Amino acid sequence: MSLHLRQAERLHEILVRRFGAEVPSAEQILVEVPRERKFGDFSSNIALVLAKQVKANPRQLAAELAEDLAATDTIATASAAGPGFINWTLTDAAWQKTLAEIIQADSNWIFRDLGQGKAVNVEFVSANPTGPLTVGHARGAILGDVLADVLQRFGWKVEREYYINDAGNQIDTLADTILLRMREAEGEDIGEIPRGLYPGEYLKPIGVALAEQKDKVLGTCADPEARRTAAAAFAVEKIMQGVQADLTALGVRHDVFTSDKALREAGAVERAIAVLKERDLVYRGVLEPPKGEDPPEDWEPRQQLLFRATQFGDESDRPLQRSNGDWTYLAGDMAYHYDKFTRSAEKLINVWGADHVGYIPRITSALAALSDSKANLRIVVCQLVRVLRDGREVRMSKREGSFVTLGSVVEEVGRDALRFMLLTRKPSAPLDFDLSVVVKQSLENPLFYVQYAHARACSVLRLAVETFPDMPHDPSSGEITKAAVQTADLSLLTADAEREVIATLASAPQALEATLRALEPHRITAWLRTLAASFHGMWQAGRADENSRFIVASDRSLSEARLALVLATRDGLGEVLRLLGVTPADRL
RNA sequence: GCGCUCGUAGCUCAGCUGGAUUAGAGCGAGUGCCUUCUAAGCACUAGGUCGGAGGUUCGAGUCCUCCCGAGCGCGCCA
Numbered sequence: 001m002s003l004h005l006r007q008a009e010r011l012h013e014i015l016v017r018r019f020g021a022e023v024p025s026a027e028q029i030l031v032e033v034p035r036e037r038k039f040g041d042f043s044s045n046i047a048l049v050l051a052k053q054v055k056a057n058p059r060q061l062a063a064e065l066a067e068d069l070a071a072t073d074t075i076a077t078a079s080a081a082g083p084g085f086i087n088w089t090l091t092d093a094a095w096q097k098t099l100a101e102i103i104q105a106d107s108n109w110i111f112r113d114l115g116q117g118k119a120v121n122v123e124f125v126s127a128n129p130t131g132p133l134t135v136g137h138a139r140g141a142i143l144g145d146v147l148a149d150v151l152q153r154f155g156w157k158v159e160r161e162y163y164i165n166d167a168g169n170q171i172d173t174l175a176d177t178i179l180l181r182m183r184e185a186e187g188e189d190i191g192e193i194p195r196g197l198y199p200g201e202y203l204k205p206i207g208v209a210l211a212e213q214k215d216k217v218l219g220t221c222a223d224p225e226a227r228r229t230a231a232a233a234f235a236v237e238k239i240m241q242g243v244q245a246d247l248t249a250l251g252v253r254h255d256v257f258t259s260d261k262a263l264r265e266a267g268a269v270e271r272a273i274a275v276l277k278e279r280d281l282v283y284r285g286v287l288e289p290p291k292g293e294d295p296p297e298d299w300e301p302r303q304q305l306l307f308r309a310t311q312f313g314d315e316s317d318r319p320l321q322r323s324n325g326d327w328t329y330l331a332g333d334m335a336y337h338y339d340k341f342t343r344s345a346e347k348l349i350n351v352w353g354a355d356h357v358g359y360i361p362r363i364t365s366a367l368a369a370l371s372d373s374k375a376n377l378r379i380v381v382c383q384l385v386r387v388l389r390d391g392r393e394v395r396m397s398k399r400e401g402s403f404v405t406l407g408s409v410v411e412e413v414g415r416d417a418l419r420f421m422l423l424t425r426k427p428s429a430p431l432d433f434d435l436s437v438v439v440k441q442s443l444e445n446p447l448f449y450v451q452y453a454h455a456r457a458c459s460v461l462r463l464a465v466e467t468f469p470d471m472p473h474d475p476s477s478g479e480i481t482k483a484a485v486q487t488a489d490l491s492l493l494t495a496d497a498e499r500e501v502i503a504t505l506a507s508a509p510q511a512l513e514a515t516l517r518a519l520e521p522h523r524i525t526a527w528l529r530t531l532a533a534s535f536h537g538m539w540q541a542g543r544a545d546e547n548s549r550f551i552v553a554s555d556r557s558l559s560e561a562r563l564a565l566v567l568a569t570r571d572g573l574g575e576v577l578r579l580l581g582v583t584p585a586d587r588l
Numbered sequence: 589g590c591g592c593u594c595g596u597a598g599c600u601c602a603g604c605u606g607g608a609u610u611a612g613a614g615c616g617a618g619u620g621c622c623u624u625c626u627a628a629g630c631a632c633u634a635g636g637u638c639g640g641a642g643g644u645u646c647g648a649g650u651c652c653u654c655c656c657g658a659g660c661g662c663g664c665c666a
Contacts, residue, residue: 045607082608170666322664329666357592358661463625514604540630551625
C-alpha cells in the first residue's frame with residue numbers, strides 16, 4: 001500500500017471511531033503533500049469537507065483530528081492550520097520503514113491491482129494506410145503505448161489495437177496513384193501527378209515494386225475495378241510494413257490490427273445497423289446543409305439513411321449510407337466500435353489526433369446507441385506537434401512529400417529522447433519539439449537530467465566496491481547488489497535531503513495513479529524529474545561536506561544506509577524509465 | 589456561424605481533477621560553489637494583477653456565464 005493511501009487510512013480509522021461508518025472512505029479522503037515542506041509531510045482538508053455533515057466547526061474538528069493523528073505511532077507532529085486543514089509529519093522511523101519496504105518489495109511497491117484482470121482495449125495510431133507516419137503520429141503512438149503499459153502494470157488485461165482504414169475513397173485514390181506510379185516505373189512519362197491523387201514521393205518505390213511484381217499482383221485482370229482492388233491491397237500492405245517498421249523503431253507494439261475492409265466484408269456494418277433499426281434509431285430523411293463558412297458547391301438535399309445521433313447529444317443526425325449505396329465512414333467506424341465492445345472489453349480507450357475532435361460526439365453517440373449506453377469509451381485527444389530545429393519550425397508538407405517522417409526523426413534524436421520528450425507535455429496541450437534541444441546534454445533536455453541522476457547513482461554503486469571490496473556485487477555491472485544493503489541500519493538516515501528523497505520516491509504511486517485516472521503520462525515524467533532533482537540535491541550535500549557523502553570510508557554502517565537509499569533511487573528511476581520505454585543509462 | 593482544445597514569469601511548461609499560510613519548475617539574465625563519489629550538477633537573486641470582466645463557494649489558476657486571442661475541426665472525406 002502506498003504511503004499516501006496509508007495516511008488516508010489513518011484518517012479514515014479516526015473518523016470511523018468518532019463518527020461511525022458514515023464517513024468518506026480512505027480512497028475519498030484527499031491527502032496532499034504541501035507545497036512548502038515546512039508545513040509538514042502531508043496535509044488534508046478532510047475537516048473542511050466533513051464539517052457540515054457532522055455539524056462541527058471546521059477549525060475545531062481539525063484540531064481534534066490532529067490530536068488523534070498525533071497519537072499515532074508513525075506520526076511525529078500534527079496540527080490544525082488555516083480554516084481547517086490538518087498538517088502532519090512522520091517520524092524518522094516511519095520514513096526509514098518506508099524505505100525499507102521499498103527495498104524489500106522490489107519495484108512492485110509502485111503498483112497495485114486496480115484493474116483486477118478487467119479487459120481494456122487501447123486503440124492508438126490507426127493512421128490511414130496512405131503514407132508513412134509523421135512525428136504527429138508518434139505522439140499518439142507513444143501515448144497509447146505508455147497508457148497500455150501503465151494499465152497493464154495496474155492489473156488490467158490490455159489489448160493494444162490498430163484500426164486500418166483500408167476501405168473507402170482514400171483507398172481508391174491510393175490505388176489510382178499507385179497504378180500511375182507503376183506506369184512511371186515502367187518508363188512512361190506521367191508528368192505532374194493529377195489533382196486528387198497523392199503527390200508524395202513516398203509512393204514512388206511502391207509503384208516500382210508493383211511494376212516488378214505486376215504479373216503476380218495484377219495478373220491478367222482486365223477489369224479496372226479488379227485492378228484497383230489488387231493495387232490497393234498491394235499498396236496498403238507495403239505502407240503498413242513501413243508503418244510497422246517505424247513503430248518498432250519507436251518501441252511501440254500492437255496486439256491486433258483490425259481491417260476496416262475485412263470487417264465490412266464480414267457484414268459488421270449490416271449487423272450494427274440492424275441493432276440500430278431494432279431500437280428505431282435509423283430513418284430515411286434529408287439533412288440540413290453543412291454549416292461551414294463556404295458550404296460545398298455540390299451540396300444538394302438528398303434522401304438517405306440517417307442515424308438519430310441527436311438523441312445522444314450530437315448536434316445533427318448523421319448519414320450512414322452514401323447515395324451510391326456505399327456505407328459512410330461513420331457506418332464503418334460504428335460497426336468497428338461495436339465490434340470492439342462486443343469483444344468484451346469493459347473499457348475502450350481511443351487515442352486520437354486533434355484533427356478528429358469534431359468527430360467525437362458522433363462516435364460516442366453511435367456507440368451509446370449500439371451498446372444501450374453500456375460501453376465505457378474514453379477518447380484521449382492528442383494535440384498537434386510542431387517540429388522545430390534551433391527554434392525554427394520545420395515544415396511538414398505532405399503535398400511536397402518533403403515532410404519530416406518519423407523514421408528520420410528517430411534516427412536523428414534516438415528512440416529514448418523522442419519518447420521522453422513527447423511524454424513531458426499533457427496530451428491536450430500542443431507540443432513544440434525542438435530537434436536540436438533533445439540531443440543536448442544539459443538541463444534543457446529533461447531526459448538527460450533524469451538519465452544523469454540514474455547514471456550518477458549507478459556510479460556510486462560501482463565505487464562502493466572500491467571502498468568496501470567485500471560488499472556483494474554484480475560482477476558484470478560492477479555495482480553492489482541489494483544483498484549489500486539488506487541489513488543496513490536505516491535509522492542513520494536522518495538528514496533533510498535524505499528524507500526528501502525517500503518522500504519523493506514514496507510518492508511514485510501518486511504519480512502513476514494520477515496518470516491512470518487522467519490518462520496523462522506527463523505526470524510520470526514530472527515525477528522522474530522531481531526525483532532526479534532530489535537526488536542531485538542529496539549528491540551536492542556530499543560536495544560541501546565529506547561526511548555527507550554516500551560513501552564514507554570510516555563509517556561502514558552509515559555508508560550502507562546511504563547506499564540503500566541510492567540503490568532504491570536508482571531502481572525507482574530505472575523502473576519508471578523502463579515503463580516509459582526508455583532505457584536507463586548506467587553511465588553517460 | 590457553430591463545436592472542441594489551449595491562454596500561468598522574457599521563453600517552454602507544471603499545478604496532483606475546488607484548498608490555505610509567499611502560485612511552482614526549467615531555460616534565458618545575475619551571483620556564489622570543483623585538491624572531494626560525474627560542476628553534464630547544486631545553491632541563491634531578479635522576474636507573475638494565472639488573457640479580461642462578472643458569478644457560484646467558507647475558499648477559484650482550477651467550476652459557471654460572457655468577451656478577447658491562438659490552434660484544430662465542421663461534408664454523401666477518412
